[in-house]
Amino acid sequence: MAQRIAIPVFGDEVAPRFCFAATLMFVDIGEGVVEQQERLDVRELGWAERLELIAARGSNIVVCGGFNRRFLPFATALGISVRWGHCGQVEALITELLDGGLTAAGYRNKGLQGCRRGRRGNTKRHRGPRWKDKS
Amino acid sequence: MAEKDLEKLYPLIFDSIDQGVVTMDSNFVITSFNAAAERIVGVAREDAIGRRCHHVFRASICETGCAMRQTLETGQPLRNVRIDVLNAEMEAVPICVSTAVLRDRDGEMIGGVELFRDVTELESLRQQLSERQSFEEIIGASPAMQELFQLLPDVAASDVPVLIEGPSGSGKELIARALHRRSSRSDGPFVRINCGALPDTLLESELFGYVKGAFTDARKEKPGRFVQADGGTLLLDEIGDVSPAFQVKLLRVLQEGELEPLGSTRTIKVDVRVLSATNRELKQLVAEGTFREDLYYRLCVLPLLVPPLRDRREDIPLLTNHFVEQLVARTGKPIRGLDAEAMQALVDYDFPGNIRELQNILERAFVLCHSELITRAELPAEVLAVRPLLPHCEEAEKEVEGRLKPSEHRLLRGGRRPELPDSLSPAAQRLVEVLDANDWNRSRAAEQLGMARTTLWRRMREYGLLDGVKE
Numbered sequence: 263m264a265q266r267i268a269i270p271v272f273g274d275e276v277a278p279r280f281c282f283a284a285t286l287m288f289v290d291i292g293e294g295v296v297e298q299q300e301r302l303d304v305r306e307l308g309w310a311e312r313l314e315l316i317a318a319r320g321s322n323i324v325v326c327g328g329f330n331r332r333f334l335p336f337a338t339a340l341g342i343s344v345r346w347g348h349c350g351q352v353e354a355l356i357t358e359l360l361d362g363g364l365t366a367a368g369y370r371n372k373g374l375q376g377c378r379r380g381r382r383g384n385t386k387r388h389r390g391p392r393w394k395d396k397s
Numbered sequence: 398m399a400e401k402d403l404e405k406l407y408p409l410i411f412d413s414i415d416q417g418v419v420t421m422d423s424n425f426v427i428t429s430f431n432a433a434a435e436r437i438v439g440v441a442r443e444d445a446i447g448r449r450c451h452h453v454f455r456a457s458i459c460e461t462g463c464a465m466r467q468t469l470e471t472g473q474p475l476r477n478v479r480i481d482v483l484n485a486e487m488e489a490v491p492i493c494v495s496t497a498v499l500r501d502r503d504g505e506m507i508g509g510v511e512l513f514r515d516v517t518e519l520e521s522l523r524q525q526l527s528e529r530q531s532f533e534e535i536i537g538a539s540p541a542m543q544e545l546f547q548l549l550p551d552v553a554a555s556d557v558p559v560l561i562e563g564p565s566g567s568g569k570e571l572i573a574r575a576l577h578r579r580s581s582r583s584d585g586p587f588v589r590i591n592c593g594a595l596p597d598t599l600l601e602s603e604l605f606g607y608v609k610g611a612f613t614d615a616r617k618e619k620p621g622r623f624v625q626a627d628g629g630t631l632l633l634d635e636i637g638d639v640s641p642a643f644q645v646k647l648l649r650v651l652q653e654g655e656l657e658p659l660g661s662t663r664t665i666k667v668d669v670r671v672l673s674a675t676n677r678e679l680k681q682l683v684a685e686g687t688f689r690e691d692l693y694y695r696l697c698v699l700p701l702l703v704p705p706l707r708d709r710r711e712d713i714p715l716l717t718n719h720f721v722e723q724l725v726a727r728t729g730k731p732i733r734g735l736d737a738e739a740m741q742a743l744v745d746y747d748f749p750g751n752i753r754e755l756q757n758i759l760e761r762a763f764v765l766c767h768s769e770l771i772t773r774a775e776l777p778a779e780v781l782a783v784r785p786l787l788p789h790c791e792e793a794e795k796e797v798e799g800r801l802k803p804s805e806h807r808l809l810r811g812g813r814r815p816e817l818p819d820s821l822s823p824a825a826q827r828l829v830e831v832l833d834a835n836d837w838n839r840s841r842a843a844e845q846l847g848m849a850r851t852t853l854w855r856r857m858r859e860y861g862l863l864d865g866v867k868e
Contacts, residue, residue, distance in 0.1 A: 272451070272459070272460050277460060278451040278452065278454070278455040278456070278459045278460070279455050279456070279457065279459060279460070279483065281729070281731065282457060282458075282459065282460050282461055282731065283460060284460060306767050307729075307730075308725075308728045308729025308730035308731060309729035309731075310727075310728060310729030311728070311729055311730075312729070313729075327451075327452070327455055328455030328483035328487060329483075329487055330483060330487060330488075330489050331486065331487040331488055332489070333729075346487055349448075349451075349452040350452075
């Protein structure tokens with residue numbers, strides 16, 4: 263049976279904040295393939311309504327960038343597990359999901375994991391001075 | 398000091414600044430991140446540099462109105478934008494952000510710099526201040542409410558009957574509940590009964606209870622509200638509406654502290670603190686002979702008066718913000734509050750339904766609002782239609798009108814289009830347009846502009862629109 267995953271998106275990237283994302287993407291993953299994808303405009307929904315929508319659409323996992331910890335009990339009460347700390351391209355995240363990237367339990371993606379994957383090209387190009395190293 | 402030596406100092410200066418300082422290139426990729434930024438956001442410099450800023454900050458405005466994007470697009474700096482960011486623990490941290498364009502020696506834009514400070518402490522102080530402006534769940538900064546808040550702790554600590562007078566929807570029940578919670582009876586029950594909603598017979602059975610067979614359908618014994626409230630507090634709401642016959646029965650119970658359930662000869666002793674509330678002026682009812690004087694003095698050992706909202710307009714913004722916060726928490730809608738015009742409309746409104754009406758107006762606005770701020774468009778017609786003046790404004794208006802020349806008076810009340818100056822400022826032009834649209838009827842124009850007629854007159858005089866009027 264396919265697993266339905268909800269991803270708040272910002273352009274072609276994972277949205278930095280769950281409750282401020284304009285679009286919510288539902289991805290059905292089953293047997294290593296994406297069976298279905300759907301994008302919904304959720305800009306007029308508050309965080310509680312978003313979580314209710316996710317539960318109503320039969321999804322019990324949210325993969326996102328930032329998720330205010332204060333809203334976590336409400337998500338848990340709806341049976342939704344939240345995997346935060348993701349960023350970068352949505353396509354890259356879906357590839358990770360297809361590879362079974364969400365099998366680990368708990369909130370393994372704390373902090374900034376996955377962000378580097380989202381960057382393209384020469385990563386050194388954007389690096390600024392390391393003040394401490396220089397001094 | 399040589400420039401080279403100075404450059405060596407920059408990193409130290411950068412890290413010793415108490416504010417978060419972050420620079421980024423024109424693609425919003427972070428190029429530097431100081432120690433304060435690390436502390437506030439909870440992300441190490443090594444992790445932050447090289448990443449796009451929204452990956453690191455996860456701010457409330459990243460998607461909806463990025464301050465840095467605005468600065469890079471317009472070249473204009475922004476000062477003290479209040480937002481929140483999520484730290485690595487996914488806790489919201491309130492910050493104040495200022496942004497500016499970063500240029501190289503040739504003046505070419507190379508990115509932007511963002512300065513931010515953690516305002517958690519400031520917010521906490523604001524919270525403390527707001528606590529001073531409230532008592533339990535009751536909110537008010539007006540002198541009348543502050544006076545009430547000073548009284549309430551002592552009233553709560555005593556065990557005497559209290560009469561709470563105030564118009565419907567002004568929060569009488571909230572005060573009664575607060576008194577109970579702060580009293581020594583707080584572990585006991587708080588029981589409320591609306592005396593105005595029940596006929597005498599039903600009120601008697603509800604308050605005093607009944608035994609099996611006391612009347613048809615009394616199939617089993619039922620304890621009354623007095624018994625239910627034993628050891629706690631009983632609120633007799635709308636006490637001014639009880640009949641004279643029932644007043645006698647109530648008086649007896651209050652005097653003796655004991656009652657007989659309907660159909661029973663057994664006397665039950667109860668230990669109840671009685672609070673009563675009414676939207677009618679009980680003393681007036683006593684004078685008219687419709688309310689027993691002895692019962693009045695039994696109930697009104699300590700009178701508390703809750704003023705109507707129109708008499709404490711300064712509390713309207715405070716209450717509005719409180720309800721907005723409550724509604725945001727309940728609905729999750731990212732609404733920050735009301736814009737200035739909408740807030741002014743609320744402050745000017747009379748609120749015949751008091752706080753309850755304000756609450757309903759905001760609930761309605763929350764349903765209709767699809768942006769960050771509630772505007773006049775989301776407020777009901779009755780709030781916008783009438784723009785009543787405050788008593789002191791009415792006095793001021795009369796005073797101003799008294800000083801008017803007859804021609805100005807005519808103009809204020811409405812009339813023909815006067816000769817206008819050759820050049821008008823955009824604001825004056827806008828005023829003329831509205832006046833034209835209303836056939837130079839000042840009352841209608843003032844209403845459309847959302848200002849008092851005297852304000853309109855002052856503006857007209859300021860823009861020279863009264864000069865063309867011949868006596």
